[in-house]
Amino acid sequence: MSLPIVTATRYVLPLREGGSLPGVVEGNDLGTYVLKFHGAGQGPKALVAEVIVGELFRRLGLRVPELKLCELDPAIGKSEPDEEIQELLVRSAGLNLAVDFLPGSxxxxxxxxxxxxxxxxxxxxxxxxxxxxxxxxxxxxxxxxxxxxxxxxxxxxxxxxxxxxxxxxxxxxxxxxxxxxxxxxxxxxxxxxxxxxxxxxxxxxxxxxxxxxxxxxxxxxxxxxxxxxxxxxxxxxxxxxxxxx
Known part of the structure; x- marks a missing residue:
């Protein structure tokens, strides 16, 4: 058993709450996700905690937005004008964590x-x-x-x-x-x-x-x-x- 995998097709905007700078992306499945990056300051261990805790809570009956793995092409980062975000996107090429975006929440x-x-x-x-x-x-x-x-x-x-x-x-x-x-x-x-x-x-x-x-x-x-x-x-x-x- 594994988490579903999507591919990011477009970086939409950053969410500047906290220090990890997650961003909203669109996926090749037409979904919209909050993307959490393995190249952020907290590193992949923060993503490990997200998966273990989020999926444990879900299996025990609590509501957690769907988690997926997301492939990020470094080319998406190279087209980003903000240097800080560009660096993060390029550094996070490969698998990241996609959290289903809840519009209007x-x-x-x-x-x-x-x-x-x-x-x-x-x-x-x-x-x-x-x-x-x-x-x-x-x-x-x-x-x-x-x-x-x-x-x-x-x-x-x-x-x-x-x-x-x-x-x-x-x-x-x-x-x-x-x-x-x-x-x-x-x-x-x-x-x-x-x-x-x-x-x-x-x-x-x-x-x-x-x-x-x-x-x-x-x-x-x-x-x-x-x-x-x-x-x-x-x-x-x-x-x-x-x-x-």
Whole structure:
């Protein structure tokens, strides 16, 4: 099983939120995507986190825009007049990550009436599990589209892989739920802990880790991701929001 592959046919415009400078592109399948570049400052590991976390969340019933791999021809970059963007596009020739563009969506501000408390607790538990530090009111990384909540931008999760801290250290890494956009439902999280933990099987983790293209990952790192996530799942005492089970 692998992510679908499209080819970028036109670079439309940059999205200047954050430092990675993603851009909107059109694909040869007539789709429009937010393209995240392997040549950006955060490197391919941010794309690895996007795939593992986004696809894990999707399989557990949350809405994540469809992810695809996108081939980028360096010729597209050479025609870009902005030197910074041109350099990024040329440096990112090859496979990048395409996230389905949701036209007309808007950032979640708490006023839309979604999601329900059970879904909020689920999102908080999963963010704590993958150590996603980027879901605060300063930057929710949540969109409302067609009156439904969509989760985006998971490149800051799984930050253990930047220095490859030990699985033991990652397992005991506490999670600051007080800064999370859904911190008010933290007390409900222990009540769903057993159900969510049981749903994340080794086969499921192996499946989502297997979606990462070889170009973005070093030999042996798939096993390391599996080992770190399995260890954190097995001992949730340190990081579980809302207290011990």
């Amino acid at each position: 808007f950032g979640y501000d708490g006023s839309s009436g979604v999601p329900d408390n059970a879904t909020r607790a689920k999102i908080l538990w999963l963010d704590a599990f993958v150590a996603n530090v980027d879901r605060s009111w300063r930057n929710t990384n949540l969109l409302v589209w067609h009156k439904e909540l969509w989760l985006i931008d998971h490149g800051a999760a799984l930050y253990f892989h930047h220095s490859w801290m030990s699985a033991e250290k990652f397992t005991g890494l506490k999670y600051d739920a007080s800064d999370h956009v859904f911190s008010t439902v933290a007390r409900a999280v222990p009540g769903i802990d057993a159900e969510l933990a049981a749903a994340i099987t080794p086969d499921l983790l192996t499946e989502v880790i297997g979606l990462i293209p070889d170009e973005w990952i070093a030999d042996g790192d798939r096993e390391r991701y599996l080992g770190h996530l399995t260890a954190r799942l097995a001992d949730r005492t340190a990081w579980l929001p809302g207290g011990a089970r």
